Amino acid sequence: MDYMLILPEIILTITGIVLILLDLGLAEDRKGAVPAVAGIGFLAALAGLGPSVGQNTQVLWQMYSIDSVSLFFRTLFLAVGFMAVLVSWEYARRTKMAIGEFYHLLVFTTLGMMLMASTHNLIVIYLGLELSSISSYVMAGMLQDEPRSGEAALKYFLIGSVASAIALFGMSLVYGLTGTTDIVDAVGRLQLAPPALVVTAGLFLLAGFGLKVGMVPFHMWIPDTYQGAPTPVTAFFSVGPKAAAMAAILRIFVLSFLGLPALGAGWRLMIAVLAAISMTFGNVTALLQTNVKRMLAYSSIAHVGYMLVGIAALPPRDLSAVLTYLAAYAIMNLGIFAVVILVEDQGQAPEIDAFRGLAYRAPWAAVAMAVFFLSLVGVPPTIGFFAKLQLFLAAVDAHMVWLGVILGINSAISVGYYYSVVKVSFLRDAEGVPPVRAAWTISAAVVLLAVGTLVAGIYSDTILRWTASGVTLLMR
Amino acid sequence: MNWQLVTFYILGLVILYAAYRVVTSAVITHAALWLAVALVGVAGIYLQLQAEFLAIIQVLIYVGAIVTIIIFAIMLSPLREIKTEEKDRRGGATRMGRAVASVEWGLAPVAAGLLFALGMTWAYSRQAWPVGSVPPGLITEPLGKSLMTTYLLPFEVASVLLLVAMVGAIVLAIRGQK
Numbered sequence: 001m002d003y004m005l006i007l008p009e010i011i012l013t014i015t016g017i018v019l020i021l022l023d024l025g026l027a028e029d030r031k032g033a034v035p036a037v038a039g040i041g042f043l044a045a046l047a048g049l050g051p052s053v054g055q056n057t058q059v060l061w062q063m064y065s066i067d068s069v070s071l072f073f074r075t076l077f078l079a080v081g082f083m084a085v086l087v088s089w090e091y092a093r094r095t096k097m098a099i100g101e102f103y104h105l106l107v108f109t110t111l112g113m114m115l116m117a118s119t120h121n122l123i124v125i126y127l128g129l130e131l132s133s134i135s136s137y138v139m140a141g142m143l144q145d146e147p148r149s150g151e152a153a154l155k156y157f158l159i160g161s162v163a164s165a166i167a168l169f170g171m172s173l174v175y176g177l178t179g180t181t182d183i184v185d186a187v188g189r190l191q192l193a194p195p196a197l198v199v200t201a202g203l204f205l206l207a208g209f210g211l212k213v214g215m216v217p218f219h220m221w222i223p224d225t226y227q228g229a230p231t232p233v234t235a236f237f238s239v240g241p242k243a244a245a246m247a248a249i250l251r252i253f254v255l256s257f258l259g260l261p262a263l264g265a266g267w268r269l270m271i272a273v274l275a276a277i278s279m280t281f282g283n284v285t286a287l288l289q290t291n292v293k294r295m296l297a298y299s300s301i302a303h304v305g306y307m308l309v310g311i312a313a314l315p316p317r318d319l320s321a322v323l324t325y326l327a328a329y330a331i332m333n334l335g336i337f338a339v340v341i342l343v344e345d346q347g348q349a350p351e352i353d354a355f356r357g358l359a360y361r362a363p364w365a366a367v368a369m370a371v372f373f374l375s376l377v378g379v380p381p382t383i384g385f386f387a388k389l390q391l392f393l394a395a396v397d398a399h400m401v402w403l404g405v406i407l408g409i410n411s412a413i414s415v416g417y418y419y420s421v422v423k424v425s426f427l428r429d430a431e432g433v434p435p436v437r438a439a440w441t442i443s444a445a446v447v448l449l450a451v452g453t454l455v456a457g458i459y460s461d462t463i464l465r466w467t468a469s470g471v472t473l474l475m476r
Numbered sequence: 477m478n479w480q481l482v483t484f485y486i487l488g489l490v491i492l493y494a495a496y497r498v499v500t501s502a503v504i505t506h507a508a509l510w511l512a513v514a515l516v517g518v519a520g521i522y523l524q525l526q527a528e529f530l531a532i533i534q535v536l537i538y539v540g541a542i543v544t545i546i547i548f549a550i551m552l553s554p555l556r557e558i559k560t561e562e563k564d565r566r567g568g569a570t571r572m573g574r575a576v577a578s579v580e581w582g583l584a585p586v587a588a589g590l591l592f593a594l595g596m597t598w599a600y601s602r603q604a605w606p607v608g609s610v611p612p613g614l615i616t617e618p619l620g621k622s623l624m625t626t627y628l629l630p631f632e633v634a635s636v637l638l639l640v641a642m643v644g645a646i647v648l649a650i651r652g653q654k
Contacts, residue, residue, distance in 0.1 A: 020643060061625060063626075098647055138644035
């Protein structure tokens with residue numbers, strides 16, 4: 001039955017609508033129920049994935065793909081959404097955000113990302129993109145008294161609309177060239193189309209989605225938006241929408257453009273070069289930052305570069321390297337942002353100096369932070385190491401050893417700025433900084449993610465085996 | 477002479493010029509009215525494609541409802557004119573810099589726009605487009621049927637999208653009024 005397979009999407013839609021109605025009906029001092037309902041909604045939707053496990057089919061008139069790749073991304077997005085509820089709980093209360101609307105938008109952004117990642121149809125990809133983007137623009141501007149938040153929202157909105165328009169134009173070219181909006185149907189006909197036009201369409205699609213993932217040269221909006229948005233929203237942005245746009249790039253490019261006999265090699269080389277530039281630019285610029293949010297924004301540009309390595313190396317290997325890296329990145333980056341939020345909840349601006357003596361104020365948080373940073377650099381036994389190793393091996397297999405070397409050098413560069421935060425939290429005393437009083441939600445998130453980073457690292461071969469079944473199922 | 481092509485190019489020029497005026501008008505009401513012109517032009521293209529129902533809907537909803545609401549909103553808000561422009565003129569930008577990069581008449585944006593338009597016109601005229609024309613007859617019925625079958629999912633997602641956009645607009649609009 002079709003509707004059992006889209007149960008998570010149905011549950012999320014209902015949750016979103018319930019949240020906005022609930023917010024209207026609740027007295028001001030009972031608003032705590034709103035994040036609780038959102039969290040339950042995400043968990044219920046995760047449970048609703050049950051019927052989709054092991055399925056490989058398309059439902060709703062070929063518009064929605066239920067395969068292992070979509071299962072991977074839907075699980076990832078729902079888990080990210082749930083963690084976003086945990087990390088934002090105390091933050092939203094403290095900053096007096098419009099709670100009902102915030103969680104309403106969070107739920108629907110997640111829904112949009114799920115739609116984007118589990119369809120072969122350009123129309124649904126576009127609608128999912130818009131659904132997640134429009135909610136994201138508003139979420140970036142939720143801090144009412146903070147001009148930076150408004151600036152973040154406006155910049156994100158302007159750049160995001162341009163990105164959507166560019167991607168849409170590329171889609172219209174694909175439709176014009178092939179007469180179909182279904183990517184899989186389009187492949188054969190794209191091979192017959194004039195190459196100049198196919199390249200134009202591909203460039204538009206790559207630029208549009210490249211803006212969304214924030215790869216160089218389309219990264220200029222990332223630092224300001226990430227710095228100005230409420231920190232839980234930044235945490236969510238750095239993981240969710242990035243992975244969704246990456247999923248769209250995977251479906252569109254792996255299925256069509258990379259597979260074109262005449263042009264595939266050119267696309268791969270271009271993506272490889274973009275990957276190298278993204279990594280290097282992100283890491284080198286991050287070295288210069290003193291604001292931790294801004295530093296992590298540049299770091300996220302570098303991580304997009306790492307993921308692109310996996311895409312450039314795709315044809316000989318399967319999707320497992322990219323998918324594993326996406327999952328690893330989601331865990332460790334959410335984790336590091338959870339620590340930043342924890343520090344901000346003590347009433348401090350997220351400058352490096354705010355982490356002074358964290359090891360004495362909250363040893364568990366400092367240790368967790370060290371784990372996340374080790375994982376982001378790629379040190380064993382964390383998941384970050386195994387994921388990066390896969391990317392490296394993929395690059396070597398694809399005869400792009402130079403790309404693997406750049407990946408390694410960049411990991412070394414990233415130690416520099418990650419270590420600057422670790423240094424002040426372990427080696428500086430905590431004099432004049434308030435002691436840490438953490439709400440249980442944010443503490444739970446930090447601990448869960450830190451344990452996840454370690455456990456996933458130890459069981460990384462299981463994750464690999466699971467994601468390795470991806471590429472055959474991506475086809476119809 | 478292919479009259480269909482000629483009318484298409486005329487409509488295209490009208491839409492492009494109107495869209496250009498939407499983004500460059502200093503008075504926000506003028507921008508809204510130029511938007512209406514651009515949208516009517518798009519309705520003309522729908523008519524050319526024999527999608528008469530879409531053309532009517534386009535005029536009814538976009539021109540009749542949305543532009544009207546935009547104009548109402550402008551009337552209700554204190555913001556009538558985009559005032560930043562004057563400050564820019566007095567600001568540090570050199571005459572040379574403005575001549576190259578100004579959004580309204582600078583060399584770089586206009587040249588890029590023209591190049592892109594010419595390139596796409598060339599591409600469109602290459603006749604490599606297999607999309608067939610709509611079969612003759614009313615399209616309303618097949619349109620309605622496909623919305624409820626093939627395109628059911630996009631249709632439903634679009635309605636969720638509108639809900640989210642509405643909530644988002646309200647959240648941003650009540651900023652600072654608490």
